[in-house]
Amino acid sequence: MIAKATALLIGCLLAPLALAEGCHILTQSSSPGVAAVETESCYEFQGMPAGTINWSCSNESQETLGTRQEKVAKCDAGYVASCRAAITQETLANHRSSSSNPPANEPNVPDDAKVVTYYYDLDDPTQAKNDCEKGGGTWEQR
Numbered sequence: 001m002i003a004k005a006t007a008l009l010i011g012c013l014l015a016p017l018a019l020a021e022g023c024h025i026l027t028q029s030s031s032p033g034v035a036a037v038e039t040e041s042c043y044e045f046q047g048m049p050a051g052t053i054n055w056s057c058s059n060e061s062q063e064t065l066g067t068r069q070e071k072v073a074k075c076d077a078g079y080v081a082s083c084r085a086a087i088t089q090e091t092l093a094n095h096r097s098s099s100s101n102p103p104a105n106e107p108n109v110p111d112d113a114k115v116v117t118y119y120y121d122l123d124d125p126t127q128a129k130n131d132c133e134k135g136g137g138t139w140e141q142r
Contacts (some may be wrong), residue, residue: 023057042075046112079118085137
């Protein structure tokens with residue numbers, strides 16, 4: 001009986017870290033002179049507590065790009081490329097911000113936490129790859 005209760009308690013404590021949450025983003029340029037690098041993407045925070053993505057998913061603001069975002073349970077599998085990078089404090093507000101050398105023991109960010117961005121439609125794959133790698137991320141083309 002105690003073993004079952006202990007297992008249930010451990011499962012409840014770990015569940016918030018196991019749930020994936022994503023933010024699906026559709027971007028359209030509102031100016032003919034400004035091209036969008038990515039037009040459809042979705043990002044997930046891995047290794048973070050449930051609900052961590054809420055602020056960054058609702059706080060995206062781009063003046064020259066029309067962006068529509070929506071929180072989803074999980075990003076879809078049909079992506080053409082992905083970028084995996086370490087999460088920093090700044091990433092929690094702006095998913096595009098990452099670091100190749102995140103500070104150790106950063107408050108509220110586990111050392112193994114990652115932001116994974118999945119790209120479904122890219123107007124400029126070379127630029128998206130460069131942005132990923134310059135931010136300390138690992139690019140994967142499918």
